[in-house]
Amino acid sequence: MSDPVIEASDVTRTFMISAGFMRGKQPLHAVNGISLNVERGEVLGIVGESGCGKTTLAKMMLGLLEPTSGTLRLDGKLVGAAHRIEVARILQPIFQDPYSSLNPRKSIGDIIMLPLKVQNDPDPATWRKRAEDIMDLVGLPTRVYNNYPNQLSGGQRQRVAIARALINRPKIVICDEPTSALDVSVQSQILNLLQDLRGEFGLTYVLISHNLAVVEHMATRVAVMYLGRIVEQADTDTLFKAPKHPYTQALLGSVLTPEPGLGVPDTHLGAAYPNPIDPPSGCTFHPRCAQVMDHCSKQAPPAVANGGMVECHLYAHGGGRKSPKRKSK
Amino acid sequence: MTKQILEIENLCVDIDVPSGVLRAVQNISFTVAKGETLSIVGESGCGKSITALSLMNLLPKSAKRSADKLTLDGRDLRDLNEREMSDLRGDAMAMIFQEPMTSLNPAYTIGNQLEEAMLRHRNVSTAEARDRAVFLLEKVGITAARSRLGQYPHQLSGGLRQRVMIAMSLMCEPALILADEPTTALDVTIQAQILHLLAELRHEFDSSLILITHDLGIVARVADRVAVMYAGEFVETGTTEQVFNAPSHPYTQGLLRCIPIPGKTKRGAHLGAIPGIVPNLVGRIEGCHFASRCPYADDACRTGDVALRPSFEKSHEYRCVLSPEICAANLKSGAAA
Amino acid sequence: MASISTARAGIPTAEQILEPSPGALLRKRIFGNTGLIIGAAVLLAIVFVAVFADVISPGDPYDQVLSRKLIPPIWHESAKATWEHPLGTDALGRDYLTRLFHGARISLFIGFAAMFISGIIGTALGVLSGYFGGRVDMVVNFILTTRLSLPVVLVALAVVSLVGSSLTVIIWVLGLLIWDRFAVVMRSATQQIRNLEYVAAAQALGCSTPRIVLTEIMPNILNHLIVVATLEMAHAILLEAALSFLGLGVQPPEPSWGLMVSEAKGMMFFDSWLIGIPGAAIFALVLAINLLGDGIRDVTAPENRN
Numbered sequence: 001m002s003d004p005v006i007e008a009s010d011v012t013r014t015f016m017i018s019a020g021f022m023r024g025k026q027p028l029h030a031v032n033g034i035s036l037n038v039e040r041g042e043v044l045g046i047v048g049e050s051g052c053g054k055t056t057l058a059k060m061m062l063g064l065l066e067p068t069s070g071t072l073r074l075d076g077k078l079v080g081a082a083h084r085i086e087v088a089r090i091l092q093p094i095f096q097d098p099y100s101s102l103n104p105r106k107s108i109g110d111i112i113m114l115p116l117k118v119q120n121d122p123d124p125a126t127w128r129k130r131a132e133d134i135m136d137l138v139g140l141p142t143r144v145y146n147n148y149p150n151q152l153s154g155g156q157r158q159r160v161a162i163a164r165a166l167i168n169r170p171k172i173v174i175c176d177e178p179t180s181a182l183d184v185s186v187q188s189q190i191l192n193l194l195q196d197l198r199g200e201f202g203l204t205y206v207l208i209s210h211n212l213a214v215v216e217h218m219a220t221r222v223a224v225m226y227l228g229r230i231v232e233q234a235d236t237d238t239l240f241k242a243p244k245h246p247y248t249q250a251l252l253g254s255v256l257t258p259e260p261g262l263g264v265p266d267t268h269l270g271a272a273y274p275n276p277i278d279p280p281s282g283c284t285f286h287p288r289c290a291q292v293m294d295h296c297s298k299q300a301p302p303a304v305a306n307g308g309m310v311e312c313h314l315y316a317h318g319g320g321r322k323s324p325k326r327k328s329k
Numbered sequence: 330m331t332k333q334i335l336e337i338e339n340l341c342v343d344i345d346v347p348s349g350v351l352r353a354v355q356n357i358s359f360t361v362a363k364g365e366t367l368s369i370v371g372e373s374g375c376g377k378s379i380t381a382l383s384l385m386n387l388l389p390k391s392a393k394r395s396a397d398k399l400t401l402d403g404r405d406l407r408d409l410n411e412r413e414m415s416d417l418r419g420d421a422m423a424m425i426f427q428e429p430m431t432s433l434n435p436a437y438t439i440g441n442q443l444e445e446a447m448l449r450h451r452n453v454s455t456a457e458a459r460d461r462a463v464f465l466l467e468k469v470g471i472t473a474a475r476s477r478l479g480q481y482p483h484q485l486s487g488g489l490r491q492r493v494m495i496a497m498s499l500m501c502e503p504a505l506i507l508a509d510e511p512t513t514a515l516d517v518t519i520q521a522q523i524l525h526l527l528a529e530l531r532h533e534f535d536s537s538l539i540l541i542t543h544d545l546g547i548v549a550r551v552a553d554r555v556a557v558m559y560a561g562e563f564v565e566t567g568t569t570e571q572v573f574n575a576p577s578h579p580y581t582q583g584l585l586r587c588i589p590i591p592g593k594t595k596r597g598a599h600l601g602a603i604p605g606i607v608p609n610l611v612g613r614i615e616g617c618h619f620a621s622r623c624p625y626a627d628d629a630c631r632t633g634d635v636a637l638r639p640s641f642e643k644s645h646e647y648r649c650v651l652s653p654e655i656c657a658a659n660l661k662s663g664a665a666a
Numbered sequence: 667m668a669s670i671s672t673a674r675a676g677i678p679t680a681e682q683i684l685e686p687s688p689g690a691l692l693r694k695r696i697f698g699n700t701g702l703i704i705g706a707a708v709l710l711a712i713v714f715v716a717v718f719a720d721v722i723s724p725g726d727p728y729d730q731v732l733s734r735k736l737i738p739p740i741w742h743e744s745a746k747a748t749w750e751h752p753l754g755t756d757a758l759g760r761d762y763l764t765r766l767f768h769g770a771r772i773s774l775f776i777g778f779a780a781m782f783i784s785g786i787i788g789t790a791l792g793v794l795s796g797y798f799g800g801r802v803d804m805v806v807n808f809i810l811t812t813r814l815s816l817p818v819v820l821v822a823l824a825v826v827s828l829v830g831s832s833l834t835v836i837i838w839v840l841g842l843l844i845w846d847r848f849a850v851v852m853r854s855a856t857q858q859i860r861n862l863e864y865v866a867a868a869q870a871l872g873c874s875t876p877r878i879v880l881t882e883i884m885p886n887i888l889n890h891l892i893v894v895a896t897l898e899m900a901h902a903i904l905l906e907a908a909l910s911f912l913g914l915g916v917q918p919p920e921p922s923w924g925l926m927v928s929e930a931k932g933m934m935f936f937d938s939w940l941i942g943i944p945g946a947a948i949f950a951l952v953l954a955i956n957l958l959g960d961g962i963r964d965v966t967a968p969e970n971r972n
Contacts, residue, residue, distance in 0.1 A: 084872045084874075092871075102864055118877070153606050161867070185372065211517075216596070258588055267521050
């Protein structure tokens with residue numbers, strides 16, 4: 001029954017960045033050996049804090065960045081910069097900031113029609129009609145067709161970005177923080193719209209967000225990232241009801257829902273986020289982990305399959321111990 | 330009756346813009362008691378940040394502030410000149426800004442900036458100021474505090490910088506701390522840590538806190554009392570329990586329906602939405618400011634001013650023509666829909 | 667479909683779209699900017715004079731009538747002043763007004779041509795290095811540093827004395843020397859735009875790199891380009907005047923303003939208008955172009971900030 005539309009296997013992306021004055025360049029493993037499948041029709045939520053590599057992963061899926069090693073397959077075909085247009089027909093992004101994701105010098109109509117133009121749609125006579133149809137569908141009045149982005153509100157701009165992503169009927173949409181730049185009341189409108197469109201077009205979403213409440217609401221399956229690795233993967237119910245990895249537990253504990261009287265939880269997360277250039281040894285989470293054990297700092301944790309997947313020493317002894325994939329530093 | 334630290338009556342801020350006068354804050358009144366946390370919550374453009382800046386008298390030149398009463402610890406702030414005001418800032422009242430990267434000066438060490446905050450206002454030696462800085466850095470959870478004094482802001486992570494900002498705001502034991510979106514730029518786990526810290530420190534130092542945010546989750550967990558702001562006005566005020574458990578104003582009710590709550594909101598179901606956009610605040614708005622987006626609005630809402638009125642309990646007020654009973658019924662029927 | 671109707675909630679009505687279009691905003695700001703209006707008016711006047719110099723000139727710029735040399739301009743209290751030569755004549759008896767009009771042609775042509783050449787070189791280098799970064803950026807930076815270490819006037823003097831002087835040589839020498847500001851400004855402008863999400867969106871749509879540069883980057887750095895172009899045009903005009911003054915620019919008998927100043931320098935103390943009139947013309951032209959450039963920058967900058 002598995003029908004993956006995106007298959008990532010052992011994908012790594014390394015940036016060479018300057019470590020400081022006179023210290024030359026050092027590798028930063030933004031994405032460090034990720035294997036992940038996105039199944040057709042699901043909404044896969046990817047959560048994690050800034051710097052965990054979720055945006056880098058999204059850019060690789062979009063073909064904007066080449067993996068340093070490992071392979072990414074889209075509908076069975078290898079993703080690479082060479083097949084940009086083919087990737088574009090299958091997969092489209094929606095970005096976080098609707099203020100910078102639209103070219104201020106182009107009219108709304110031109111922005112929405114751009115995919116048809118670029119992907120050499122054979123029937124230019126229908127472009128205008130199709131643009132107006134999709135505007136109608138995302139809830140944009142067609143009279144803004146000749147307006148410019150600066151004349152629209154944040155929510156409307158995000159609708160324009162959604163219309164542009166959907167006009168050529170992609171199969172997968174990668175939503176990178178689609179609502180975090182929007183006000184609460186507008187955020188809910190956009191989330192509702194994304195839900196509706198998913199039904200209408202049979203879309204698969206990859207939803208990248210740091211807002212766990214949004215991910216819980218939208219996603220059918222969730223992957224938690226920490227320092228370039230996926231540390232836990234499970235379907236949404238399992239993950240939110242019974243989080244396994246201590247990091248997932250801390251993340252969930254940090255969600256502040258508008259329920260008075262509960263106070264601010266103490267997440268027991270120690271030190272600050274580590275420097276990704278110089279990640280901690282063994283399990284990269286061990287300096288912040290409340291349940292740290294002796295061997296956590298020495299040995300990378302194995303991936304334990306238990307319906308979902310979790311990378312943690314706590315669960316290693318029970319179900320079939322696998323050899324750690326990563327070389328420990 | 331506890332002592333009121335801040336008392337404000339009919340605070341207005343008008344800003345000159347090319348198209349006219351933008352009435353950013355219109356007749357808001359509130360008090361903050363000693364040790365209390367008041368949260369002003371609202372969406373972008375509602376005037377909550379302008380309110381904070383107007384209290385610190387840090388408004389842009391084009392803005393004019395007026396108030397019938399504006400006292401901090403019994404002292405009238407309205408007639409203070411710039412010099413007297415800057416004596417107060419960082420001393421009796423301190424502010425924590427949203428972006429810790431830009432609110433610390435990158436050219437000075439942490440120690441310099443912390444000590445400066447105290448040397449400016451208190452007659453103390455540098456050594457005493459440094460001891461106080463170390464004491465507070467440890468209080469805000471920074472390890473190896475003494476060695477951190479020589480570090481520059483860019484050497485610290487965002488969460489650490491915000492801790493330094495909090496320590497700095499506490500240097501002179503201010504009566505009132507204004508925190509404008511203190512955790513918006515931070516990750517969720519760091520946000521929880523910082524808020525946890527703020528709550529602890531507030532008990533320890535017994536400072537009053539005005540927390541300005543757009544995040545209802547933070548408000549519900551941190552604040553004692555809440556003021557919901559919309560289009561320059563307070564539309565609902567009350568204790569956190571009153572406002573969150575029995576929201577009366579249609580705007581507050583709508584906002585709370587917009588937010589998915591894990592475990593409570595049905596997954597994938599439609600969230601509530603508030604149609605329309607915030608009205609333009611340039612010029613005068615006739616009638617209720619929320620009328621253009623309100624599902625219950627009729628012609629009566631669009632004429633004349635709508636005043637704040639008490640709900641079932643006296644400390645809970647809202648600005649609507651509908652009676653408390655109708656509002657409570659709306660809350661139920663809205664949740665069912 | 668019910669779900670879609672809820673999706674439509676939150677759409678402002680026509681009256682709620684308060685912001686006018688970018689074009690309307692621009693027009694409003696242009697007419698509110700005095701410097702820009704004055705600069706544009708003066709520049710337009712000079713362009714008009716240059717284009718129609720043959721028609722509106724009272725005489726021929728090369729016609730020497732030695733018997734009528736050094737007639738002062740009409741505001742001069744001298745019996746010799748005549749309306750036949752409103753600005754008088756030079757030491758060779760050539761009508762000064764005519765030479766001034768034809769000189770405008772040379773100044774504008776050199777300014778524009780040199781700006782055009784340097785603009786193409788500088789913009790190409792700047793956009794390439796800003797867009798691609800990395801190695802390309804390093805190479806461009808090296809070329810730029812090399813260029814910045816060359817003193818413009820000295821190099822121009824050396825080249826001109828080597829290959830001889832002509833209008834074409836002057837234009838090429840200036841064009842090849844003053845592209846540095848174009849490159850610097852275009853590079854930083856491109857770097858800013860390149861990191862915006864609409865460029866990533868265009869890439870994700872499958873746009874080719876040339877297309878992205880032409881349709882996503884260029885329109886958004888055009889305002890910077892226009893500002894630099896005006897400044898560099900003024901720069902080129904001044905350099906031409908300086909070279910001509912030193913005798914290595916435009917050669918006599920061409921009526922270049924710089925050359926006119928140079929020819930008049932011997933008579934500076936006796937017939938000061940000879941040096942004053944072309945000097946004032948250079949001043950007015952450069953000032954007008956600079957006012958225009960500043961005005962364009964002021965008019966386009968706020969839109970960028972939004």
